[in-house]
Amino acid sequence: MTDDELERLGRKIDAARGRQPSSRPKKEPSPAGEAMRMGTEFAGGVLVGAGVGYFLDRWLDTTPIFLMVCVALGAVAGFRTMMRSARAASGEEKDTPDKPT
């Protein structure tokens, strides 16, 4: 392909681009995907809490203290992650002026 041909092709591409309404559309995550994501985030927190608590209890022989504490902590952690991704998802749509942190 010669330079001349390339030049012409470039102009053709530019012309076609100019005709298009806009550049590529922004990818929007689907609501179902978002919901599923948040659900597993919460489940993940609880599961990790339960796992850590169970093994701490087995190791220190303190059943069921660590299990109880860690499941609670894990649930809070899962909830925080969930809230954070919810805030990130809605923050892209509208700017919240009085955002903490």
Next chain:
Amino acid sequence: MIEAESPLSQFEVRPIHFLPPLHLGPYDVSFTNASLLMLIVVGTVLLFLAGGARRGALVPGRWQSMAESTYLFVEHMIRDTIGDNGRQYFPIVFSIFLFVLFANLFGMLPYSFTVTSHIIVTFAMAIVIFIGVTIIGFARHGLDYFHLFLPSGTPWIMAPLLFFIELFSYLARPVSLSIRLAANMMAGHTMLKVIGGFVIALGILGGWLPFALLVVLNGFEIFVALLQAYIFTILTCVYLNDAVNMH
């Protein structure tokens, strides 16, 4: 078909029967349908990229165009979430994206096997990402990386509690990452099998209704396969971003 198969039997890992069973110490390491599918997936990815790069034409043909736009898609994703610092992690993110994508799509073929519906497969990937991200974080920021667990401006009385909560939410990442992908693939494929069973059960007269639903659901499942590959990859990027840039 006389005896209905369980909708879950599609997820069974079986050794390929004409190959000799392999044992490594107490472990059964036979070559299974899952191993075969993973090899096929990797082979197809290689073929896809090598075929796309074969000509290296300045004005790409169809195949090269597909490979290039896949490349650019992941490149844009990394640039949007991590920024220029993320360029060096492109190979791992691109490999993960292609593996998950092709594994999901291969699962849509009849009589094939969905490797990503097994939590051990997705968890193996997630734990590699998790350990890698943690190492990158500590290598880049040293002990400052602990600030991720303790946001600045925390009242000191809340600090220990918040530290543990943040630690748990950090540890939960690989779990939720792997559960999400595996659960999505498994749920969708089980649903397809159940609806498919209705078609057989209702026979030639009533079977058309579930059959129409099945066609729609198949399209939806392909969408889910693409979406879940995207979500898995974008979350990898988000986690890498935390380690690289630490807000």
